[in-house]
Amino acid sequence: MVVPLISIILLAPLAAFTLFAVLGLAKRNFPRQDYLSTFAMLVALGCSLLLIQEVTSDPTPLTVEWLSLGSVNFSMGFYLDSVTVIMLIVVTLVSSLVHIFSIGYMHGDPRYPRFFAFLSLFSFSMLFLVVSDNLLGIYIGWELVGLCSYLLIGFWFEKDTAANACKKAFLTTRVGDVGMFIGMMMLFAKFGTLSLHDGTESGIFTLVEGLSGTGDMVWLSVAGILIFCGAVGKSAQVPLHTWLPDAMEGPTPVSALIHAATMVAAGVYLVARMFPILTPTSSLVIAYVGGITALVAATIAIVRFDIKRVLAYSTISQLGYMMLAIGAGSYVAGLFHLTTHAFFKALLFLGSGSVIHAFHAMHAHHDDAEHPEDTAHEHDDNSLVHEHGAEIPPDQDMRNMGGLRHKMPLTFITMLIATLSISGVPFVFSGFWSKDKILGGVLGRAMEWSSVHHYILFGMALLAAGITAFYMFRLIFMTFFGEPRNQEMHDMAHESPWVMVVPLIVLAALSFPVVNTIWFNKDNFKPPKQPHIHAPQHAYVSPDSKIGDANFGFSLFGVSTAQAAEEDAGPDTAHADDAHHIHHLAHNIAMVLSICVAGLGILLSWLFYHRRRFSAEGVATTFRPVYNLFWNKYYFDEFYDGVLVALTVWKSRLFAKFDLSFIDGIVNGVGKVTRDVLSAFIGFFDNRVVDGFVNRVAEVTWAAGGRIRKIQTGAIQTYLFVVLGGIVLIILIFRLF
Amino acid sequence: MSLQHYLVISSILFSLGIFAVLTRKNAISILMGIELILNSCNLNFVAFSRFVTPAETIVGSEVFRFDGQIIAIFGIVLAAAEAAVFLAIILAIYREFGSIRPDEVDTLKG
Amino acid sequence: MLLSLMIFVPLLGMIVVLLLPRESEELIKRATLAFTLVPLLLGIYLFISYNNPNLEHLWKANAPWIDAFNINYHIGIDGLSVTLLLLTALLGPICVLASWRNIEKGLKAYMGLFLLLETGMLGFFAALDLFLFFVFFELTLLPMYFLIGVWGGPRREYAAIKFFLYTLFGSVLMLVAMIAVYLNSNVINGVAEGVRTFDIPTLITLAGTTGHALADSTFQMWVFLGFFIGFAVKVPIFPFHTWLPDAHVEAPTAISVILAGVLLKMGTYGIVRINMAMFPEGLAIFTNGVGIVGNSLALLGFINIVYGSFCALAQTDFKKLVAYSSIGHMGFVILGLAAGNSAGINGAILQMFNHGVISAMLFLLVGVLYDRAHHREINGFGGLATKMPVYTGITTLAFMASLGLPGLSGFVGEALSLLGAFQEFELITILSTIGIVVGAAYFLWTLQRVFLGQLNPKYEDLPEINRREILTLVPLGILTIVLGIWPNFALDMFSESVTNLVNVLDAI
């Protein structure tokens, strides 16, 4: 049953895309591509739900030889465990809802069928990534989702910003992917296989247990970090995060599906998949990168005005959270947050899409009167507001919004639920539980190991949680509360059609914890072994194993509690009890702290943006340096300049010309260095030295030929004279001598 | 009338042909020279076939010695073909250059 | 017999085409197409029926040719050659179709020369006699010279002569090496006895016989170098590559396709067939991983990848960009071959085939655009995706395949080459991955400049790609996808031969 189900899940969206591509070659469109794609996704969703029953069976239901090279073979196959099923359901569910939402949102677009075809291709690629049982398959899906992201960000390619953004996204993630590929090469060179777990004890997960010794550990750490590089690119972690805010140039449903719920979460999924090969060093690197990302992105989000960019930075921040969780060993917490985040962030994006759509339709209507031929997505240049070089379209600028809660009640309520969830408002919202699990897990690890690193990470996470609550409520207050700031636009705004609102409601329902419980109370959902992580003093106990044991009704969705702890701890129950106790305590502390921090954030936001007790502008003026820090995206520029200045000192003046930060232009920058200098030099060398030598040889030959050709008179009799005279001479010479 | 008689005649014809080819300023005269050369060759073939080639004996003891003669027939055919093509080329050259003097036709001059 | 038929049908076609009246152009084109379809059908048949349990050459034909030097007309195929034969046979009709409308003068001569070229290429991949091999190698040179020099762009004479001289230079060294091999082919323990031979399988056996003059490692090194430079020009390997951009830019579309699709592969095919199989000891000197000499082959691959990619990034001529990208991609082949292990060599051969398909697509696409806009300046376009969605779609496919997107064929070859190379040359391989990023950069940048953004008003009414052009691209596109999804389809053909080769190399 398993293999056919997974096959259907993969093939349904692929078929929808293939139909589009084949018809496209004949320059036609399937008229109801939207229904077809949506139907395909719903089929996939149904199959995914059926798969829940199958998790306990064989984890590798299908393995086929993909490449056989005699001595070396690569196989492809399905890997089915609880993580796979969760990812499958998240992807198919969000994808289905986004499909439905898009039927309304993209209505009237000249390339409407293409949009759905691309969404189908994306869904296929993402699902392929999720079910692959080997690194090569994951890498294939990994790059394919990158391609779809490229195609969909650049969907409105007439806009130069979109064309730039899609290129930037592809190239930035590719930098990370190359790191991942090198990591794969290392694993392959060591193990001779890329299968994770092929059922015959020769997968990477089994082989990795056999490693020992310092040399092996250094090597494994490097490999792990390199694999993580792929996740850094795809999940937009610092320092490769700059592409994600730019990716908001794509249509909003795309942002919801790809750049919030699924593709960017693939990085987290990858790290979770590779959990068994992580060493203490690589784990710590991952945790720190995640922590820094969470904090940095959150602070940048505070000062954004583009509603989609706020959400984009929020996404980066939350992804950092998940990385932090997995890096700190809280495997289940990380994946739990991935799931909850997928729903509420998709909801937030779709909600913002609904708001944009409300303004947008007005805009389109406005333009139609004058330029009937214009597409609905061209913007009036005069009304563009500039935000650090990037232009905020007016329908996405929160300074144009306000008071929308009466105009768009359903959108408002659903978005509010999502905001409460992401902010960590206790007990009834899923975001609280998942975030709390992370905080508790990190603090538990810190206390258990007495690890300063993990205390620092906990601090970062806590701070980020507070800031998240602040800026998310800032968004709500600016958009839905207060007086309308732009009366004309406000008047035109309206609630979205049902086809767009229904997905919002479904996602809002999914933001309540009851729903998540269905997947996270399984007994078999527990972290895999990490053979190379050993606690300083104790036998290793996963922080996750203690989560469910807290007092506040955790058993609702807790991973079965003491049982898992004992399994992990093995015979050494004394230590397990110790760890058990520590984690219990940690979770209580973390929960109290997180509630306080979230409350503080919401309170401040309320004071600033709703009651206007304090003036945001006033604070910005007072703390000008801090404000500038956030406004300029944390002055990453300076940081990067500082690192790279030693390498490219002479180049720095050129960079100064662009008042852009290096981090914003890291891809462009590297491209330009190579283009301006290296390529020019190589081109010069090629033309002058290498080619010049060739030409010299030819010239010498040419000159010699010029001399010699005088002999050729063209008169045939002269030739005959010479020939015959020569014959006579030769004969005479031979006769004489 | 030994073999050498014929060879002498043939070599005189050959030399005269060469002389014509080398000195004449008219392409048709050159062609005539070439014909002389070809005739001298044919004469050689026939003469050698008569005097040198081994006899072929057929029932009835008649003696035939003429492999060379057949070669000479082929030679005549070749001469005819060559003359036809040569004259065609001369006509084409005449149209192109307005002259058939070989020293005026020197497009190949380097 | 079938194989001979396949090789010489185009030659027959040339004679027939030359006999047709000059005015009936349609007839000439159709006849040429028919004569290129025959090798394709035979090639498909050979490919499908190829089954090689004993690792011998199949479909052999062996007849004496020049007895005085023991030269034989000896042909046969193994998995490697059947793959490339199929590629050649496939590109034949495609190129004829691509030349359907844009050859403005001397169509008859063009088609005749093209058919002659095809015979040369097919013969080259099937030859098992070193002399025959060389003859076919040179046989491709002459038609190519005329095809570039007569039907090319504004600087065609320059490009054609450059191409001719470069290749000839390589051929001379190759010829010297070949004669050296021949003269030593009957020397055992310093004593010459028996007849000399040009027969490739025999020579491979002799080169592995202890005490044979051919097995001497110094001798092998020099002969290796001779052949290698000959092939390196064809590949082309830095610093012998400057003919390539010129030749590509000047050549007509179909000829660029053949040049990139098949002629470059002749170089790498020669390296596998002669250099690696016949002179493993010579190869070992350059790939044993000690010092610069020991890494030299991998270094050349690395330089090709990085140098080609950076050069491509700097180009503004669409065709030149594709030409430089070819240099970069052939670097992966060299790198994979240098690795000398199963993954590396298989990857390299697969990359040869894939690059043949993908670069053919790219040149065809450039040709389509050039036929419409009459220039190739990348910056002179913009926003074409609005007007030509199908063309844009196919171009995106080709670009993605070329930049190594998984799921398309380019990835498998590149990935296997790199995986193989990493086991032997870690640092060089890691540095070579720069090429992957730069490759993505120049293709995406081109895609942006040509297709994305606002439509350039100059091209308001640029016609969409037509059916004939789609017909030329679709088979290649399908191959790209199929080989990306199921590479075993091609790998099964040659992986056993490669295993055999790897065993020989490992024994050194």
Place this chain on the structure above:
Amino acid sequence: MEFTLKTFIFYGFALITIASALAVVTVRNIVHAAFALMVTLFGVAGLYVFLQADFLAATQVIVYVGGILVLILFGVMMTSGRLEMRIHIERGQLLLGGGISLALLMLLLTVIANTPIWKNLTDDGTQLAPTTERIGQLILNEKFLLPFEVVSVLLLVALIGAALISRKEVRD
């Protein structure tokens, strides 16, 4: 050597042949030269008779005199018009050409005189049967069939080629 009528006639033919050949290469008027060539060809035909090659002699007369010579005369008429009837000869070229021709002649004569096996090969007076039938058998039936076919194709090709080259170019 016995000086008989036969030898007398032989020398006569030889003399006519050589003398007329000399005329071919020396006379200024090209039409005269052509007629002198005709005499030479007849002379050679006569020598063929002495060599008992009766068929060949006839062929020589028919093909050369009847065909090639006429062709040459046509060529003369079509190219020279009235003006170019005279043949230009330059003195230096004449001397050099004469020198080379003489040198060649001397060489050939030396070779003929110094080759021992060619001496004493005199006409033994054997009367041969008429050759025509046998030649017919050889060409059309026996070992020269293939060359004969090839040569006829060659002739055809030459004729077509000649017609193609000499026709007026049709400009597109």
